[in-house]
Amino acid sequence: MSESIGEQASKNIVCLSKNLELEEYRTLIGFIAAACRYEVKHHVKQVLKRTSCFKLIAALFVTGDSERNTVILDTFMPILVRELKTSSKFSQSVHLINFLFSGDEELSKLTHEVCSLIKKKIGDDEYMNRVAMCQKNASEKITDRKRKIRELAVTxxxxxxxxxxxxxxxxxxxxxxxxxxxxxxxxxxxxxxxxxxxxxxxxx
CATH class of the missing domain: 1.20.5 (Single alpha-helices involved in coiled-coils or other helix-helix interfaces)
Structure with missing residues (x-):
């Protein structure tokens, strides 16, 4: 999928999403999130899917009502927080030069822009609470995964x-x-x- 095709598809989705019921909208957002997770898991060095999806989510968030935006926040904040953490690690690493000249630069910049848009619309307090919750959940998943590995070593x-x-x-x-x-x-x-x-x- 080229960038131009992705942008056109995003415009079509924004237009069509206005006619969806809330549960249908929830399913749509779930599919978009799944595309991001697939790229992270199978093609982490590629950023086209995440870039297109983040732009789409930003457009949907700007035009959505409170119910639909809650769906976006519940589904996408963990993904955005992960990208923020990843870009932070890159910026602190010795590979900064490589990072600045890769597609990761665009993705990092876009992630910060989307998060800024969200923060502006929902307020600093709710935004920080959601970020903290995402970080807590991620930490708990890591702890749980380590616990299961220790148990596996015994069983x-x-x-x-x-x-x-x-x-x-x-x-x-x-x-x-x-x-x-x-x-x-x-x-x-x-x-x-x-x-x-x-x-x-x-x-x-």
Missing amino acids: APEDAAELKRKKNKKKTEVRKRKLDEIKPYRAMKRRAAEQRKAQENEED
Whole structure:
């Protein structure tokens, strides 16, 4: 999906959403949120879906009544708070230069703009309360996940070991990808080595 197609689709959705019943509207917002979560989980380095969805949500929030805006807040504040936290980590990291020249810059800026719009409309107190609640819920999920992992280590040590292995492998891949972004020649050298090895295997 290109950016222009995404923008046109967003305009159509804003127009059509005015005729939806509240439950239908809730379902619509749920689908939009699901698109964001899918991108975070499967294509975290891509930002087109989240960028398009955040713009759409901002447009819906501006034109929506209190009931519909509550639906948006309940569904999207956790996603927005996550992005705020992510962009904050980027800005404090040694990878800031890479971040500033990536699509993450646009997403970070857009996230702050959407949050500012929300804060202006609902007021500082409610906004801060919602942010605090999102942070609390996220922290509780992390704690619960860690507890389940500890329990798994007791009840099913082999499964726990496999889970840990996958987690460490993912961390290694993420670390390698970040280093490749900072030092592109690393990736070039590795690909060249892989090609040489593949050629040697073919010759054998």
